[in-house]
Amino acid sequence: MAELIDGKQLAKTINDQTKQSVDELKAQGINPKLIVIIVGGDKASQVYVRNKQRKAVQLGIISETKQLPEETTQAELLALIDLYNQDDTVHGIMVQSPLPAQIDEAAITRAILPTKDADGFNPENVGKLYSNSNLNFPVSxxxxxxxxxxxxxxxxxxxxxxxxxxxxxxxxxxxxxxxxxxxxxxxxxxxxxxxxxxxxxxxxxxxxxxxxxxxxxxxxxxxxxxxxxxxxxxxxxxxxxxxxxxxxxxxxxxxxxxxxxxxGPMTIASLMQQTVELAKWSE
Missing domain, CATH: 3.40.50.720 (NAD(P)-binding Rossmann-like Domain)
Known part of the structure; x- marks a missing residue:
């Protein structure tokens, strides 16, 4: 009989470590902040985003969810991302998949600054991963x-x-x-x-x-x-x-x-940990 890998329990341990890191950063005047953008009303995405928001709040991470209507254009989404790219108080940005048909997901992924890429999907960060770079960068x-x-x-x-x-x-x-x-x-x-x-x-x-x-x-x-x-x-x-x-x-x-x-629990724990790492690396 196989040994069970308990992701729920391990995620709790990782989250405890993340909370400690958040407290240490706040003592230095750094408040880790994550922006989650969701376009449309996909039910599974709504649940996932709510779970992220709840966990971020528990860990002391500032988390804002920006809900956009289904008919949002690519230009409008890109403009919003650019706004957050230029906001020094924002450390992590992620856009929830799937996106409506009128929006090119690859273009959105490229638009998020590599240094704020909470999902680790930006091609620059993917390149660092594949070249086994010794620099700091986010990973999926x-x-x-x-x-x-x-x-x-x-x-x-x-x-x-x-x-x-x-x-x-x-x-x-x-x-x-x-x-x-x-x-x-x-x-x-x-x-x-x-x-x-x-x-x-x-x-x-x-x-x-x-x-x-x-x-x-x-x-x-x-x-x-x-x-x-x-x-x-x-x-x-x-x-x-x-x-x-x-x-x-x-x-x-x-x-x-x-x-x-x-x-599942480890994916969210990784996102929270990575948001805090992005905040650390931004200084």
């Missing part, structure tokens, strides 16, 4: 949180065979770069990969981020592997589940994250 929050999980649960990364299922700019690609920077041997598989399970069955560390419920079964997992499930899906009965079939996987894996209570 979910992969950042996963790296903290691996460290906390003493998973050996150098020399490990790490397989990532999914190649999104939010999880798969930055995750690959972080693991490569940590000296893992990294393979990325995706929808065009032939015989995917031939790769997943060899993984010491298996990270799954596809949005396909129960895609990975116990038979697809190497005995004793560490399995990180990034998915947040609904099964046929409407029950919350991940990309990994938890029941069959936990019988094979050495360590595994649950859904919910695994990666």
């Amino acid at each position: 929050c979910t992969p950042k949180g996963i790296m903290m999980m691996l460290k906390a649960y003493q998973v050996t990364v150098p020399g490990a065979n790490a397989v990532i299922v999914g190649r999104s700019n939010i999880v798969g690609r930055p995750m690959a770069a972080l693991l490569l920077n940590a000296s893992a041997t990294v393979t990325v598989v995706h929808s065009h990969t032939q015989d995917m399970s031939a790769y997943t069955r060899k993984a010491d560390i298996l990270i799954v981020a596809t949005g396909i419920a129960n895609l990975i079964k116990g038979e697809d997992i190497k005995p004793g592997a560490t399995v990180i499930d990034v998915g947040m899906d609904r099964d046929a009965n409407g029950k919350l589940t991940g990309d990994v079939d938890f029941d069959s996987a936990k019988a094979v894996a050495g360590k595994i994250t649950p859904v919910p209570g695994g990666v």
Whole structure:
């Protein structure tokens, strides 16, 4: 039976450390501030943003949510971002996905100053990640949180065979770069990969981020592997589940994250931690 990786408990530890950092910065006259912009009324986004806002307030981070109507133009959104880019009291800016069809998400990502890029999506920061830069820069929050999980649960990364299922700019690609920077041997598989399970069955560390419920079964997992499930899906009965079939996987894996209570809390904890880091680096 696999050891459960408790993301909820680990996030609490990270948040306690973040709160301490916030208190130290405030004593120096620095008040970390995060701006979250949401366009339209996507319900899942509304919930996620509310959770971020609540956690920021708990940790003493100033957090403002700017709600814009569905018909907001790209020019209007860019103008708002420019306003916050020029505001020295703002340390982190993030624009919640998805965006309405009339707005080019890539253009919005490029518009946020790299030094205020709370999500770590700006191409300049992505370049620093892939070149394994020794400078200070933000990193995509979910992969950042996963790296903290691996460290906390003493998973050996150098020399490990790490397989990532999914190649999104939010999880798969930055995750690959972080693991490569940590000296893992990294393979990325995706929808065009032939015989995917031939790769997943060899993984010491298996990270799954596809949005396909129960895609990975116990038979697809190497005995004793560490399995990180990034998915947040609904099964046929409407029950919350991940990309990994938890029941069959936990019988094979050495360590595994649950859904919910695994990666999700760590993503928000990473965002809060990163906002405070941006505030520190801005001085």
